[in-house]
Amino acid sequence: MPGPLRAPDRLAFLLALVPYLQDHDTVTVTQVAAHFDVTPERVRDAVTLIAVSGVPGATSQYQHGDLFDIQWDEFELHDRIVLTHLVGIDDSPRFSAREAAALIAGLQYLSALPENADRAAIASLMAKLTRAASAPPTQLLAENSGSADALALIAAAVRADVQVEFDYLNGEGVHEHRFVDPLRMESVDRDWYLRGWCHLRAAVRTFRLDRISQLGVTDRPRSAQTGARLPDRLFEPSAHDLTVLMELPRAALPLLADYLPELVSDTVADQAGGDRCRVRLRLASFHGLKRLVAGLPGIVTVIEPAEARAIVAAWAASGAAHYEADV
CATH class of the missing domain: 3.30.70 (Alpha-Beta Plaits)
Structure with a gap:
């Protein structure tokens, strides 16, 4: 059973409660109490206090538009909290519609990459950016990475601790079949690179994903060379350069x-x-x-x-x- 809150804790609770309610269009008192680990009575008292709080206007007196407001019928009859008017928070700097659209497009690109498994968190962040923008952001759809399938296969090989095989177009325009222990994926601008132990060259090599074809996961276990030290730089000079x-x-x-x-x-x-x-x-x-x-x-x-x-x-x-x- 949650105990009574001290004065600093009550203030922290109130300051955290308003952004939480803003991010949830409709939420029950029970849900809020469980989220903040307080009693439902504490939540009802806080909501009642918020509903009579605000920022005085130019006349230094509180008018209707200077106060928070809620749907009282939902609150009193159904124990649900729905904010209908915000003050103070709306006056804080916001992303422009263009800025929010650019950030959302970047998040869409990140959500398409296989290593970003928590897509729910990314979706939640995109929704917050949409709500917090100064105007509705332009609807954009970021093109999925053409390397997404290759990244997913390589990630699967790493989890299974096995090698990958593929045909590779080297710098001289020659196709070679490679067996590689995948060690790391890195990106430079829009290009993705696989770094791993190449069994053909018996050394660590870097491969551009757009030069890889016929990529597959093998049943060969990764060798002891998997622990080889990766060079600090993505591109290392060679005696044959x-x-x-x-x-x-x-x-x-x-x-x-x-x-x-x-x-x-x-x-x-x-x-x-x-x-x-x-x-x-x-x-x-x-x-x-x-x-x-x-x-x-x-x-x-x-x-x-x-x-x-x-x-x-x-x-x-x-x-x-x-x-x-x-x-």
Whole structure:
């Protein structure tokens, strides 16, 4: 049986009760008492007090719109609490409709990922954001991650303590069949990566999920190498990497952060008056270099080696030729 509340506890109870009632359109006295571990009588007294509380208006006198209000018939006849008017809380800063819509879209994306099992909590948070916005948020539907099925399979393999197998398109454009002990899933922007012990290479490797096909869970137990130490960085340099010198605006340097650029030198200001710099990158292959240049069109310039310049120029010319053929 809950005991009497001290004065500080009564105040804390009242301060917590109003947001709780705001989050529940209709709730019984018994439910509130069970939630806060107090007696139903304490709840009825608190609700009665709230209903005659408020914030005085400009005249420093309490008018009808300055007080909390409830549906008294529901409260007195059916022991149900329904707030019909709030004060004070409505004056606090709120998310705009656009801000709430952006947050809700992000939560929709997170709820689609398999590791977020408590989708009820996410749904509850989205409902609170909707109610607390200054205006009804725009109805948005975030596109489900295309990697959701792969993430679910890998999570199942980790729980079963077994290997996964798949066909992988490596940086040189070659398909290889791999057996991997999954160790960790990581994301960079919109891309997901599987990190694990590769039995083909006998080492820890990183795999992009969008290059994986025919993914399956095997009955092979994960090896003792499962406890191998993962490198701190997602991308580690290799002795077989291609080293490329590039030039780009200094302001664009953060765009290459994932490639661990080594600053070589500053150059003169460009025609637009901005500073340019040269950096050295390590890439797995020329295929990866073409993907990098395509992702930063007009921003990066390949300086050397000459073979890299020639390959990128030929690739760009080939692409342009397709457009000319369509004209």
